[in-house]
Each structure stands twice: as structure tokens, then as C-alpha cells.
Amino acid sequence: MANKNTAKVRLAEDSFGKRAEFDDIKVGAPLEPMEWVVTDKDIEKQCRIDEDYNECYVLGSAYGTRVAPPQIQYRPPRWMLTRTFNVRGVFYKWEFESFKAIKPGKKIMITGKIVDKWIKNDREYIKFEAIGHDETREKVFFTRRTHVLDMVERTAPREGSGIDSGHKPEKI
Amino acid sequence: MASVNTIITNDTPIGFELPPIARRFDISMFAAGGMKTIHNDEDAARAEGLDGPVAVGPQVAALIFRMMGMCFGEGWIVGGRNAITFRRPVGVYDYCIARGVVLSKEPEGDDEVRVECNVWVETEAGEKAIVGICSGLVAV
Numbered sequence: 001m002a003n004k005n006t007a008k009v010r011l012a013e014d015s016f017g018k019r020a021e022f023d024d025i026k027v028g029a030p031l032e033p034m035e036w037v038v039t040d041k042d043i044e045k046q047c048r049i050d051e052d053y054n055e056c057y058v059l060g061s062a063y064g065t066r067v068a069p070p071q072i073q074y075r076p077p078r079w080m081l082t083r084t085f086n087v088r089g090v091f092y093k094w095e096f097e098s099f100k101a102i103k104p105g106k107k108i109m110i111t112g113k114i115v116d117k118w119i120k121n122d123r124e125y126i127k128f129e130a131i132g133h134d135e136t137r138e139k140v141f142f143t144r145r146t147h148v149l150d151m152v153e154r155t156a157p158r159e160g161s162g163i164d165s166g167h168k169p170e171k172i
Numbered sequence: 173m174a175s176v177n178t179i180i181t182n183d184t185p186i187g188f189e190l191p192p193i194a195r196r197f198d199i200s201m202f203a204a205g206g207m208k209t210i211h212n213d214e215d216a217a218r219a220e221g222l223d224g225p226v227a228v229g230p231q232v233a234a235l236i237f238r239m240m241g242m243c244f245g246e247g248w249i250v251g252g253r254n255a256i257t258f259r260r261p262v263g264v265y266d267y268c269i270a271r272g273v274v275l276s277k278e279p280e281g282d283d284e285v286r287v288e289c290n291v292w293v294e295t296e297a298g299e300k301a302i303v304g305i306c307s308g309l310v311a312v
Contacts, residue, residue, distance in 0.1 A: 010221075011219060011220065049201070049231060049234070050231065050234035050237070050238060051195060051234075051238070052234060052237070052238040052241065054176075054238070054241045054242065054245075055176055056176055056241070056245065056246060056249060057241075061176070061246060061249065062176075062246050063246070063249075063250075067249055069234075069237060069241065070237065070248065070249060070252055070254075071230060071233070071234055071237045074230045088210070088220060090210075090226075090229070090258070090261075091229040091230070091258050092257065092258055093255075093256070093257050093258070094229075094230070094233065094254065094255075094256050094258070095253075095254060095255045095256075096253070096254050097251075097252070097253045097254075098248075098249060098250055098251065098252045098253075099250065099251075100250060101246075101249050101250055150220070150221065151220055151221035151222055152220070152221035160219070162216070162219050162220065163208050163209075163213060163215055163216035163219055164207075164208060164209040164210050164213070164216040164217075164219075164220065168204070168207070168209075169205065
């Protein structure tokens with residue numbers, strides 16, 4: 001990495017508007033729900049990104065078809081967070097549990113909410129959860145994540161416009 | 173298709189070391205379709221308080237998931253659990269190795285055992301960038 005950064009401001013906005021502030025994010029606030037269908041192309045891309053070509057993800061599995069790597073569920077809850085709150089920040093903790101295999105062409109309904117927030121070491125943290133159900137209302141996955149809103153300490157002033165936003169194209 | 177062969181079974185002892193998975197990252201892996209992000213652009217990263225572009229956390233964590241998939245097969249795909257902490261950023265050109273050790277085995281239901289593993293990703297410098305616990309299921 002480059003020389004030590006001495007940036008001492010927290011960005012106030014980016015191309016998607018004002019950054020969400022700690023006080024804007026309420027515990028219990030729902031995240032915008034979404035329907036998600038994984039495609040064969042999505043699975044292939046996830047395998048390529050992760051260099052993970054387990055035969056279950058490529059050839060087939062005991063579940064009757066090829067299935068997606070479980071970590072493919074990373075993105076939708078992140079999209080849901082960003083749809084609801086304009087947050088860049090960085091990932092701090094990631095929990096998930098897989099209840100059913102994620103199969104191509106099957107619809108998953110995902111809901112989520114903010115479950116906690118706190119300040120530690122002069123930085124702001126939020127925790128959110130999301131759960132995916134299939135069309136039979138069975139759980140497919142659960143995830144709980146902690147996100148740091150800014151790398152720069154919270155006592156730094158908010159000013160300026162960022163280049164990167166948490167908003168990304170909603171595709172794998 | 174029948175179940176895939178796995179490395180971890182009910183007979184695997186506590187303390188067994190999972191086969192490590194290594195990868196050298198490159199900034200081209202974080203291209204993001206031409207968008208400037210904290211993962212591929214010096215200015216974007218520094219504006220957010222980082223020292224430079226950093227690898228995408230889930231792509232680094234994927235080394236652990238690949239290791240778990242290899243060790244547990246379908247017992248990772250259904251029933252797998254992950255709880256990891258990103259302790260420090262990984263540089264976009266860093267070499268990383270995922271490692272793991274079997275920590276415990278507990279019955280789950282009538283015919284399965286949950287095998288918990290300490291897992292981590294270390295950099296070339298030996299720093300643990302990601303630490304946590306993952307588990308998968310094996311048949312009794």
C-alpha cells in the first residue's frame with residue numbers, strides 16, 4: 001500500500017447524495033426488501049471471482065443441480081443496506097448460515113433490518129441482519145454483518161465529496 | 173449426481189489441519205466494471221481514510237470458503253456456518269493463505285456431526301487479516 005494516509009475528514013457526500021450519518025440509522029429500521037434469482041451466469045462469475053471451482057458449483061450436486069457457492073449471498077444484503085442508507089464504509093464482521101442450497105433460477109425473497117449500532121475507538125459501527133426465504137417460505141440463508149461507517153474517526157469533520165459510493169450495480 | 177468426496181469426516185480428529193488455500197491478488201481482480209472504488213483507485217481509497225486501495229473483503233474471505241467447500245462438500249453448502257472478523261485490510265497485490273484447524277465436534281440431530289474449525293487468512297508478512305470460526309456438517 002501507499003504512504004500512510006493523513007486524511008482527517010469524513011466525506012459528506014458522494015455521487016449518490018449525502019452520506020447516511022450515524023444518527024440517521026435507527027436500530028430496528030427495515031432494509032428495503034428484494035427478490036433475487038441467481039442465474040447460471042451468476043454462479044460462473046462467482047466461481048471465477050473466487051477461483052473456486054468445486055464440482056458442486058460447476059458439474060452438479062446431491063441437490064439435483066449445480067448450486068451456487070454459499071458466499072454468493074454476500075451482495076444482496078449489501079445492496080439492501082445501500083438502497084436504504086447511503087453508506088460506503090468497510091466490512092468488519094460477517095456471519096452467515098446456509099439452510100438450503102442456492103439453486104439457479106429459484107426466487108429468493110430477502111428481508112433485513114438494522115439490529116444494533118455503537119461507537120468504539122471513535123468509530124461508528126452498525127450491525128444488520130438479512131434472511132432469505134424460497135418460494136415455499138423455507139429459510140435459505142441468514143446473515144448478520146457489522147459495518148464501520150468511516151475509516152476516519154467520528155470526531156473528524158464531515159466535508160467534501162467521495163469518489164466511491166456504497167452504491168454499485170446490482171449484479172454479481 | 174452422488175455426494176462429492178470430502179476431506180473432513182466423522183473420524184477426523186480435533187487438531188486436524190485443513191489443507192491451506194493460497195492466492196496472490198492483483199488490482200485487476202477488483203476492476204468493478206470501470207468504476208473507481210476504494211478497491212482499485214488510489215484517490216478513492218485515500219479519500220476514505222485508507223492508505224491505498226484494499227482488496228475486497230469477501231474475495232479474501234472466499235479463500236476460507238473454498239477451503240471449507242473442499243473439506244465438507246455439501247456439508248458446507250447446506251448447514252455451513254461462518255463467523256469471521258476482518259481485522260486488517262489486505263493490499264490489492266498481497267499474497268494470502270487461508271488456514272484452519274478442527275476445533276470441536278458436536279452431534280447435530282440423529283445422523284450428523286457439526287465440525288467447528290478455527291479459520292484465518294494470513295498475509296505474506298504473517299499477519300492474520302481475517303480470523304473466525306466456520307463449521308460444516310458430516311455424516312455420523
